[in-house]
Amino acid sequence: MSREERKQHYISLCEKGKILGLFMQPWWLDTTGDWDVALAIRNDQVVGAMPYAPGKRWGIRTVGMPALTHHLRIWMDKPPDISDHKWLTREKQIIWLLIDDLPAYGYFSMVFEERSFNNWLPFHWKGFRQEMRYTFVIDRMEEEALDQHINRNLKRNIKEASAGLTIQRQVDAKTFYEMCSNTYKRQKMDMPYSFTLFSNVDAAVLSRGNGIKLGACDLRGKLVAVAFLLWDNDRAYYLLAGDDVGGRDTGASILLCREALRIAFEEKKVNTFDFCGSMLESISDIRRQFGARPEPLMKIFKARYKWLEVLYSLTR
Incomplete structure (x- = not known):
């Protein structure tokens, strides 16, 4: 499937109101630069979607966050009547289909809102790593x-x-x-x-x-x-x-x-005010003085080579 075909499937899902969130909308992704989307397809139906920004650094292909995008989500089509244990199996299958739909890359790094999915084990089983990050929020x-x-x-x-x-x-x-x-x-x-x-x-x-x-x-x-x-x-x-x-x-x-x-x-x-960070102690102290509470985000990453992971950690 071509990139434009993938995007059209994604745009259609957004137009139907299935995919929510400002940073997930096609118009937002369009303004941030080049973007693509990994799709999970079962029985000719799109059951999962993960937008991302393809890039290149030091001549190495990357899969990462679009510019100025605080976090993204993974959308998965969860049947309302599915049992918990069946959903865990389906969730793993969807995430693995999304991973398989990614282009070849040397480094993958994405930040996901935990509300969209909170089970990163399917990534772990494919060799990805996870780092917990936090934003601060206040409910209305x-x-x-x-x-x-x-x-x-x-x-x-x-x-x-x-x-x-x-x-x-x-x-x-x-x-x-x-x-x-x-x-x-x-x-x-x-x-x-x-x-x-x-x-x-x-x-x-x-x-x-x-x-x-x-x-x-x-x-x-x-x-x-x-x-x-x-x-x-x-x-x-x-x-x-x-x-x-x-x-x-x-x-x-x-x-x-x-x-x-x-x-x-x-x-x-x-319903909620999101301060969009921060992990810095001095800034998080001020957020807490406003009465904000920490909310977890999941940074999921993977380097094809150990030296590449070290290099990225030194320059991020």
Whole structure:
């Protein structure tokens, strides 16, 4: 089956409402660059799907995550009346069919939302490895309850920040990108995505009404922090954030987080707010002060050669 045929099968499943989640939608995958999908087919029916981004690094073919995509899911067609033990057998068969449908690769690395499937044993039996990662989430609650949920000291910092900052709901894409880029530079890290890629994603998200770029300005009108909030019918995603070199002292970043929570729950009525990370202790501490709880993600990976796994671990 050709790539275009696989994609058409996948698009059809999404159009029928079988595959949910913003990062799983074809329009999202289209904006992030080159993508493909592995399909599991039984009795001429698609029973499983796993989108991915094919790539090449150091001349070696890779199967990985699309750019700017926090996590993906594995979709499997689970009959509503199937017993648990029969499903475990079927699940293994579907995952193995998906693995068999992948192209030849030297390195595989994907991050999956555990809600979509929580049994990675079929991957393990095929020689893959797993690393548990975490994001932080808050389930929907009313404003008053959310306010009580937030740590007292953080709440005071948010109040102080709101006295000296204003929030704007429109930020130029170039300005947003430059602030995020400068945030990476201060940490001596390479910017992981180009402006062209970001502007394409931004345009697609805004045209569909699935996101907003927020900014915090000081009393002089200077932009000191930005955040990119996305949403689907179920979740909001605090995908990107950046700040000015002097913005951290103003509390701008936590003020934007608080505003993003308000938009997600009060305006968009989503069920869950996903902070999209982080594994960093300093950032996870702040997420917990907002009252967020950790939610597991599964990073599943496999290298054809041991030296390749070592090389990737040193450069990721």
